Amino acid sequence: MELIIPTMAQMAAExxxxxxLFWVGCAGSFDERAQKITRDICKILQHVNISYAVLxxxxxxxxDPAKRAGNEFxxxxxxxxxxxVLDGYNIKKIVTGCPHCFNTIANEYPGLGGNYEVIHHTxxxxxxxxxxKLKAEGGESFKGRRITFHxxxxxxxxxxxxxxxxxxxxxxxxxxxxxxRCKSNGLCCGAGGAQMFKEPEPGKKxxxxxxxxxxxxxxxxxxxxxxxxCMTMLSDGVKHIDKEQEIxxxxxxxxxxRANGL
Amino acid sequence: MAAQIVFIVILTAAVYLFGxxxxxxxxxxxxxxDVDRSDNPAKRWGIMARVALGxxxxxxxxxxAILHILVYVGFVIINIEVLxxxxxxxxxxxxxxxxxxxxxxxMLIGGFEVLALxxxxxxxxxxxxxxxxxxxxxxxxxxxAWPKSDANYILITEILLMGAxxxxxxxxxxxxxxxxxxxxxAGSFPIGAMIAPLxxxxxxxxxxxxxxxxxxxxxxxxxFLNYLPYSKHFHILLAFPNIYYSNLNKKGKFTNMDSxxxxxxxxxxxxxxxxxxxxxxxxxxxxxxLTWKNLMDAYTCTECGRCTSVCPANITGKLLSPRxxxxxxxxxxxxxxxxxxxxxxxxxxxxxxxxxYISREELWACTTCxxxxxxxxxxxxxxxxxxxxxxxxxMEESQAPASLNNxxxxxxxxxxxxxYSQSDRxxxxxxN
Numbered sequence: 001m002e003l004i005i006p007t008m009a010q011m012a013a014e015x016x017x018x019x020x021l022f023w024v025g026c027a028g029s030f031d032e033r034a035q036k037i038t039r040d041i042c043k044i045l046q047h048v049n050i051s052y053a054v055l056x057x058x059x060x061x062x063x064d065p066a067k068r069a070g071n072e073f074x075x076x077x078x079x080x081x082x083x084x085v086l087d088g089y090n091i092k093k094i095v096t097g098c099p100h101c102f103n104t105i106a107n108e109y110p111g112l113g114g115n116y117e118v119i120h121h122t123x124x125x126x127x128x129x130x131x132x133k134l135k136a137e138g139g140e141s142f143k144g145r146r147i148t149f150h151x152x153x154x155x156x157x158x159x160x161x162x163x164x165x166x167x168x169x170x171x172x173x174x175x176x177x178x179x180x181r182c183k184s185n186g187l188c189c190g191a192g193g194a195q196m197f198k199e200p201e202p203g204k205k206x207x208x209x210x211x212x213x214x215x216x217x218x219x220x221x222x223x224x225x226x227x228x229x230c231m232t233m234l235s236d237g238v239k240h241i242d243k244e245q246e247i248x249x250x251x252x253x254x255x256x257x258r259a260n261g262l
Numbered sequence: 263m264a265a266q267i268v269f270i271v272i273l274t275a276a277v278y279l280f281g282x283x284x285x286x287x288x289x290x291x292x293x294x295x296d297v298d299r300s301d302n303p304a305k306r307w308g309i310m311a312r313v314a315l316g317x318x319x320x321x322x323x324x325x326x327a328i329l330h331i332l333v334y335v336g337f338v339i340i341n342i343e344v345l346x347x348x349x350x351x352x353x354x355x356x357x358x359x360x361x362x363x364x365x366x367x368x369m370l371i372g373g374f375e376v377l378a379l380x381x382x383x384x385x386x387x388x389x390x391x392x393x394x395x396x397x398x399x400x401x402x403x404x405x406x407a408w409p410k411s412d413a414n415y416i417l418i419t420e421i422l423l424m425g426a427x428x429x430x431x432x433x434x435x436x437x438x439x440x441x442x443x444x445x446x447x448a449g450s451f452p453i454g455a456m457i458a459p460l461x462x463x464x465x466x467x468x469x470x471x472x473x474x475x476x477x478x479x480x481x482x483x484x485x486f487l488n489y490l491p492y493s494k495h496f497h498i499l500l501a502f503p504n505i506y507y508s509n510l511n512k513k514g515k516f517t518n519m520d521s522x523x524x525x526x527x528x529x530x531x532x533x534x535x536x537x538x539x540x541x542x543x544x545x546x547x548x549x550x551x552l553t554w555k556n557l558m559d560a561y562t563c564t565e566c567g568r569c570t571s572v573c574p575a576n577i578t579g580k581l582l583s584p585r586x587x588x589x590x591x592x593x594x595x596x597x598x599x600x601x602x603x604x605x606x607x608x609x610x611x612x613x614x615x616x617x618x619y620i621s622r623e624e625l626w627a628c629t630t631c632x633x634x635x636x637x638x639x640x641x642x643x644x645x646x647x648x649x650x651x652x653x654x655x656x657m658e659e660s661q662a663p664a665s666l667n668n669x670x671x672x673x674x675x676x677x678x679x680x681x682y683s684q685s686d687r688x689x690x691x692x693x694n
Binding site: 005007028029038057061066067073077081154157158159185186187192195199202203206207210 | 581690
């Protein structure tokens with residue numbers, strides 16, 4: 001599939017308004033692994049003919065890691081600048097591939113004057129499946145795999161989104177398994193609260209290594225994720241236990257793209 | 263008559279002392295900053311009914327939940343019996359409700375007795391879990407000698423109180439069978455009847471046993487009442503208001519600081535004049551910088567350790583323990599309160615919650631994953647305290663770990679937490 005990725009600037013120049021803005025996020029923009037997921041989300045949007053656009057170079061960090069670290073000044077600076085850009089383009093609806101961006105824009109921007117309908121990409125995928133616009137056919141079969149979903153904190157506990165990502169997996173002809181610590185009891189990957197950008201405090205082990213115990217116990221060979229930070233931590237965890245051949249870490253968007261052969 | 267006077271004096275003193283200590287706790291809680299939790303009363307009552315009365319968050323650990331519900335239901339229902347004991351004590355009557363309630367009284371007493379035995383058994387199991395099996399959840403750096411003793415004192419007291427209640431009933435029952443004095447037949451005593459054969463046969467000894475147990479039971483309850491404000495057991499009362507005043511927002515939503523909004527707006531738009539709200543401090547250095555809800559959380563904590571047992575930082579051996587955050591907050595607040603009592607309102611002891619109680623290493627270990635908040639059966643939020651203290655460390659002291667300062671710098675300069683140019687932000691679209 002050849003991707004056509006429209007930016008808001010282009011659309012505005014043509015006098016067009018997309019139905020939805022795809023908020024890519026910093027990880028989705030710069031992290032090599034996450035970039036692939038970003039492109040897969042675009043593939044899905046294009047596949048189902050949703051009119052969308054990205055901000056491109058006009059997008060900036062939502063301020064999430066600054067806020068979680070305690071830097072409220074920096075967070076509000078980022079938020080207000082982003083709100084100016086979003087309102088400038090008269091954005092009403094946003095989809096994002098990052099639970100941190102999702103949480104920040106949906107819950108914390110309204111207090112600063114930014115009111116948008118925000119959904120996470122797994123919610124969009126669920127919606128498309130429910131509407132019959134997206135299936136799991138014509139692509140890779142996941143038959144014989146054991147897939148488990150790792151709940152990102154800011155999607156699950158933070159915003160009570162537990163079912164949408166699972167719904168996206170249920171359409172696959174595959175075996176879904178839950179880890180011991182799942183849904184509201186899910187164990188963090190270790191990246192939240194700005195930990196992604198610092199060394200962990202001294203301890204006995206890393207949090208992503210602890211999470212691998214749950215993966216091994218569930219005997220899963222695919223860990224599904226919905227967060228670029230979880231993706232990094234889980235991939236590192238799999239590397240640490242030397243199971244890169246046996247256990248794959250895939251985003252829900254990647255799984256959807258593969259299952260549909262997009 | 264003398265007994266009635268003694269009873270009334272003890273009762274009055276106990277209620278007065280309890281009221282005084284509760285007022286002190288209330289004053290301490292109100293040392294916190296204001297936060298509005300008066301919205302949505304209907305929803306709040308609902309949450310209180312479900313989480314406090316219905317103990318909905320306890321069920322995640324079924325064994326503890328069953329044992330706890332026994333003690334809880336027992337505690338609440340057996341207290342109906344205390345009402346009768348009060349009336350008897352004040353007016354010198356004996357089992358004043360027996361006659362008017364008739365068969366229903368017999369049923370009530372039967373129920374109380376069965377519950378009392380179940381409470382007693384549950385407390386024994388709780389003691390075994392803590393002291394023999396030594397469950398991991400009940401240990402940890404913050405579980406020093408006092409918190410451990412506190413838990414044991416509570417359980418032992420409850421066992422003694424239930425024991426006294428049942429022995430009192432047993433001796434009463436035996437006296438009733440003997441048709442002795444004013445001990446009129448008051449109904450069936452299912453557990454008392456089983457204990458009765460173990461008691462002496464002399465009516466004199468039975469009367470003494472009955473009276474001693476009666477006094478021990480009621481004085482014990484009043485003493486226990488006065489122990490509550492000094493103990494983790496205070497949760498039996500504070501759980502209700504604490505859950506009523508829960509945060510109704512999504513857990514992922516952190517507060518936006520209004521004091522910062524004005525300044526940021528002025529920076530982005532020089533013509534904007536922020537309202538002249540004097541802010542003493544950004545974030546929290548000491549307990550008085552926290553909200554009253556944070557402080558109520560601290561007094562409500564019963565140190566069960568569910569938060570710490572699910573904390574990813576704690577599980578992997580980091581210093582952070584959400585339970586310690588709550589216990590430190592409470593202990594520091596108690597210290598501040600005692601200082602006010604001794605030295606007046608403006609006394610400064612040169613100590614603070616940060617550094618004297620909670621270290622920076624603990625604060626920086628948090629992943630803000632909300633597992634502790636989710637796990638708390640009484641809706642305590644340790645994460646809010648951690649966040650407020652981080653805010654102080656960052657915005658008042660500029661003491662962030664170096665790597666976080668780098669991240670802040672990148673975000674300020676190029677709009678991303680990493681050192682990538684904003685003009686490269688769409689590069690992912692080029693190589694597909």
